[in-house]
Amino acid sequence: MSPAVTAALAVLSLCPLFAHCLVDNVNVIWYEKDSREPQYYYRSNQDVPDGLKATTKIIVNQRIARLQQYSYEGFDNLTELRIDFCKVKEIEPGAFDLLKPLETLTLCGNNIAEIDKGVFNNVQVQHLNLSKNYITYIHPQAFDNITSLQNIVLDYNQLKCWSSAWFRNTPLLLNLSFRHNLFEELPDNAFTNFRTEIKTNSSQLSLDFGYNRIHLIHPRAFKCVDKLDVLNLEYNKLLMLKVETFRNVTRIGHLILKGNPLTCFPKELLLVILAKVQYPAI
Numbered sequence: 001m002s003p004a005v006t007a008a009l010a011v012l013s014l015c016p017l018f019a020h021c022l023v024d025n026v027n028v029i030w031y032e033k034d035s036r037e038p039q040y041y042y043r044s045n046q047d048v049p050d051g052l053k054a055t056t057k058i059i060v061n062q063r064i065a066r067l068q069q070y071s072y073e074g075f076d077n078l079t080e081l082r083i084d085f086c087k088v089k090e091i092e093p094g095a096f097d098l099l100k101p102l103e104t105l106t107l108c109g110n111n112i113a114e115i116d117k118g119v120f121n122n123v124q125v126q127h128l129n130l131s132k133n134y135i136t137y138i139h140p141q142a143f144d145n146i147t148s149l150q151n152i153v154l155d156y157n158q159l160k161c162w163s164s165a166w167f168r169n170t171p172l173l174l175n176l177s178f179r180h181n182l183f184e185e186l187p188d189n190a191f192t193n194f195r196t197e198i199k200t201n202s203s204q205l206s207l208d209f210g211y212n213r214i215h216l217i218h219p220r221a222f223k224c225v226d227k228l229d230v231l232n233l234e235y236n237k238l239l240m241l242k243v244e245t246f247r248n249v250t251r252i253g254h255l256i257l258k259g260n261p262l263t264c265f266p267k268e269l270l271l272v273i274l275a276k277v278q279y280p281a282i
């Protein structure tokens with residue numbers, strides 16, 4: 001083999017673009033069970049250490065533009081996977097082929113612009129944090145069937161249009177945070193997938209839309225919502241709230257409306273809405 005070919009092969013075998021990514025091939029920081037001491041694994045000068053497969057927590061510590069299909073077979077004890085500030089731009093369907101559910105998956109501070117169908121469907125994770133990306137588009141079915149999902153954070157993205165189709169078959173999802181996006185409206189029946197009858201503990205639903213551009217809440221946006229633990233609409237562009245909007249909502253724990261240019265807010269409406277609110281912040 002010519003030296004040039006040998007060199008090319010050597011580069012290929014190291015390059016995560018041409019091999020299965022993550023863990024076998026990427027620099028990671030990992031933690032042994034019950035240990036707070038970080039372990040470091042550098043793919044270029046080490047074999048995969050024995051303890052790595054038994055780890056509970058992995059932090060990817062390398063620039064990686066495209067997350068490719070990867071099976072976490074054998075990582076029986078993994079509960080936390082952090083791929084933050086790694087310049088991830090694309091995620092292939094199958095990138096999180098997990099055999100056991102994760103508690104936490106974070107992909108913060110990357111360059112993700114779109115979440116397509118197939119990337120997260122059926123990925124079993126309780127807490128999913130995608131904050132600080134450039135997400136402008138989420139496929140209507142992108143988050144379907146994540147049956148163990150409890151918390152999702154999409155703060156600091158560029159989402160503009162809420163889809164009422166999002167989050168089908170996520171019965172445990174009760175805590176959603178979309179702070180610092182570009183939402184302008186909450187549409188008709190926006191929370192149809194959060195219907196009381198399909199939610200375990202529906203009274204604990206918490207929605208955070210702080211720091212968006214919401215100027216319109218459709219009168220039937222909360223058609224299917226009975227109770228809300230938190231509804232945070234602080235620092236939006238609401239000029240008015242209609243009593244109709246909360247007709248079907250019987251109780252709101254915290255309603256946060258500060259930082260809105262609420263001008264048209266007749267006292268009667270205020271009283272009808274506030275009668276349902278435990279802790280108002282207006």
Ligand SMILES: *[C@@H]1O[C@H](CO)[C@@H](O)[C@H](O)[C@H]1NC(C)=O
Pocket residue numbers: 033053054055074075076077
């Ligand atoms: C996972 O943890 C259990 C209990 O500590 C251990 O017996 C098992 O070997 C670990 N799994 C792997 C793949 O190392």
Ligand SMILES: *[C@@H]1O[C@H](CO)[C@@H](O)[C@H](O)[C@H]1NC(C)=O
Pocket residue numbers: 084106108129130131132153
């Ligand atoms: C989500 O990630 C951001 C950025 O790392 C962090 O500031 C925030 O606390 C996380 N939120 C949750 C609920 O873990």
Ligand SMILES: *[C@@H]1O[C@H](CO)[C@@H](O)[C@H](O)[C@H]1NC(C)=O
Pocket residue numbers: 117118121141142144145169
């Ligand atoms: C969600 O699960 C249902 C029922 O198994 C299936 O028909 C549907 O295709 C799944 N959706 C996605 C986006 O995978």
Ligand SMILES: *[C@@H]1O[C@H](CO)[C@@H](O)[C@H](O)[C@H]1NC(C)=O
Pocket residue numbers: 151153175177206
């Ligand atoms: C919901 O998420 C917020 C931050 O995103 C966190 O402070 C709160 O504890 C979470 N609540 C539950 C019930 O997980």
Ligand SMILES: *[C@@H]1O[C@H](CO)[C@@H](O)[C@H](O)[C@H]1NC(C)=O
Pocket residue numbers: 172200201
């Ligand atoms: C539902 O709420 C009850 C009481 O607040 C709590 O004990 C239980 O763990 C919750 N179940 C789920 C699935 O969150």
Ligand SMILES: *[C@@H]1O[C@H](CO)[C@@H](O)[C@H](O)[C@H]1NC(C)=O
Pocket residue numbers: 219220221222223224244245246247248
């Ligand atoms: C309240 O719920 C009923 C029954 O689902 C529905 O017909 C009505 O449009 C809802 N009203 C509002 C204001 O959402």
